[in-house]
Amino acid sequence: MSIKVEQLTKVYGKQKALDALTFETKAHTIVGFLGPNGAGKSTTMKILASLLPSTSGTCAIRGISVQENTLQAKKIVGFLPENNPLYQDMYVRELLEFEAETHRIKDKKARIDQVIQQTGLTAEQHKKVAQLSKGYKQRVGLACCIIHDPEVLILDEPTTGLDPNQIMEIRSLIKELGREKTVLLSTHLMQEVEAICDEIIILNHGQLKAHFSMEAMATRFPGQSLEEIFVRLTK
Structure with missing residues (x-):
């Protein structure tokens, strides 16, 4: 087990964004979300990246409760949000040095x-x-995401807005990372899912609609x- 979500619910005012969501993923798999x-x-x-509290329910990363052991869970998760917030005035290496310092990595240069x-x-x-193109900015975002060598990567639409060549390059990098890590990948590109994912999870209105392996599809x-x-499933 790599990611385990049980009865996860999130309510914003009167809107229920997640409705008792439950699923579990295997280790070293790329999961299309x-x-x-x-x-x-x-x-x-x-919520899995410990950036947002849940209303109820539980979730765990590699057996570590996100709600009860937030700091410990954060250490083994790398998160790339959809908007990829990078410090635009920093140099690439300078930004990675900052990230490495934040994670207290011992041999930073190596x-x-x-x-x-x-x-x-x-x-x-x-x-x-x-100065970078969007494709290279996504690479920088991924570099920041993996600098502390996390066991689980959570990637929110990492190829949105990229040209076909950039998409293929980022897909290749994600596939390589998935050999050693669990990757939860959200995307609207079905071709992308078919190219790199091992499992599929489909949500609609905050509820689980399907969870299956590509082999079983x-x-x-x-x-x-x-x-x-x-x-x-989502109409």
């Missing part, structure tokens, strides 16, 4: 060098973030494409 806008994906991700190489930022490391939903399954 799907649903229409307003389904509760980002809310769930923010780890920063490793992450820069892994995310393909070698040629960009001495540029300001503001043809048996569970014979003759249906992922897009057709999505539309049928």
